[in-house]
Amino acid sequence: MDSDYTETARALGHLKRVLKTCRRLLILAHDNPDPDSIAGAVALKHLVWERFGIRSTVSYGGIVGRAENRAMLRLLRIKMSPVHRIPLRRYRHIALVDTQPKTGNNSLPLELEPTVVIDHHPLRRDTKAPLVDVRPEYGAVATILTEYLQECGCKIPTPLATALFYAISSETQALGREAGEADTRAYLSLFPLANKKHLARIQRPSLPKSYFNVLDRSLLGAATYKNVVVARLGTVKVPELAAEVADLLVRMERITWALCLARHGDRLVLSIRTTNVKAKAGRVIQRLVGRRGRAGGHNMMAGGWLDGTGLSEAQKDRLEEEMVNKFLGLVGHREVSVMRPLLEDAEV
Numbered sequence: 598m599d600s601d602y603t604e605t606a607r608a609l610g611h612l613k614r615v616l617k618t619c620r621r622l623l624i625l626a627h628d629n630p631d632p633d634s635i636a637g638a639v640a641l642k643h644l645v646w647e648r649f650g651i652r653s654t655v656s657y658g659g660i661v662g663r664a665e666n667r668a669m670l671r672l673l674r675i676k677m678s679p680v681h682r683i684p685l686r687r688y689r690h691i692a693l694v695d696t697q698p699k700t701g702n703n704s705l706p707l708e709l710e711p712t713v714v715i716d717h718h719p720l721r722r723d724t725k726a727p728l729v730d731v732r733p734e735y736g737a738v739a740t741i742l743t744e745y746l747q748e749c750g751c752k753i754p755t756p757l758a759t760a761l762f763y764a765i766s767s768e769t770q771a772l773g774r775e776a777g778e779a780d781t782r783a784y785l786s787l788f789p790l791a792n793k794k795h796l797a798r799i800q801r802p803s804l805p806k807s808y809f810n811v812l813d814r815s816l817l818g819a820a821t822y823k824n825v826v827v828a829r830l831g832t833v834k835v836p837e838l839a840a841e842v843a844d845l846l847v848r849m850e851r852i853t854w855a856l857c858l859a860r861h862g863d864r865l866v867l868s869i870r871t872t873n874v875k876a877k878a879g880r881v882i883q884r885l886v887g888r889r890g891r892a893g894g895h896n897m898m899a900g901g902w903l904d905g906t907g908l909s910e911a912q913k914d915r916l917e918e919e920m921v922n923k924f925l926g927l928v929g930h931r932e933v934s935v936m937r938p939l940l941e942d943a944e945v
């Protein structure tokens with residue numbers, strides 16, 4: 598059809614070869630997996646079973662925390678095993694989906710080399726595997742997997758179509774953020790196959806009380822400086838809340854950058870959003886975090902963490918302040934004296 602499909606056909610031929618001796622595949626999503634990583638992983642599971650007769654286990658590190666993602670697993674009957682229950686070293690073949698080796702956002706031990714890497718984040722120098730299919734120009738990894746399934750003529754069952762559709766939709770904000778032609782094609786072809794009732798329930802799930810508590814805290818503590826808003830969420834049970842609040846805050850009028858910080862276990866979790874389509878948020882967050890943690894992302898969205906092991910609460914407070922100041926500098930505000938509290942800033 599066009600170049601994407603040629604690439605897909607080539608990747609599929611390659612996949613068959615590299616899995617030739619594979620008896621059982623381990624498919625690893627990224628830590629605290631999002632819908633894109635989950636859907637991509639289960640699509641690969643479906644594909645290798647349907648086409649090559651290979652059974653696989655889908656696994657992830659961290660937690661599935663967001664209510665939407667939990668509803669997705671429940672309604673679409675997706676089974677994923679926490680990585681701590683998986684004897685990783687017994688698998689001779691491992692596939693990474695929506696992540697790459699040594700990024701710090703997956704639970705593949707550093708000494709293990711994956712057989713397959715399928716991702717849409719920028720290709721990293723460290724990424725080595727018999728099959729590497731990395732397409733940064735794609736808005737979602739679910740799009741790559743949709744092309745795989747279509748290219749090899751695999752029937753896409755309703756729950757899988759629903760998962761893939763929701764993945765592309767949520768990752769690209771219904772094609773509005775960092776989506777390309779391939780994403781549009783996949784989105785449109787999956788829509789008729791998806792279960793709309795399930796989609797609606799996944800998009801608007803019941804939310805736990807703790808969600809509203811965190812929201813309240815975030816807004817009360819949020820502050821602005823010119824086109825930047827920053828929120829410090831405090832300790833959260835669900836690390837992706839940092840991304841969720843950043844998505845909300847970046848919608849504020851006159852704001853082009855949002856940074857959210859949250860504490861989860863020993864980590865300080867960071868999330869950045871921007872309305873600037875060419876901003877390279879992934880580079881900004883890597884410079885922000887430096888060698889003290891791991892980070893990555895796309896143009897308009899990025900995430901990362903810093904290791905806070907052994908730090909006192911006061912030291913964590915200082916680390917957060919340091920991150921906020923450095924962030925303001927990175928986005929062009931070097932001489933900030935004070936930020937204004939968001940909620941006192943309400944005159945229109």
Ligand SMILES: [Mn+2]
Pocket residue numbers: 633634695717736737738768
């Ligand atoms: Mn993704």
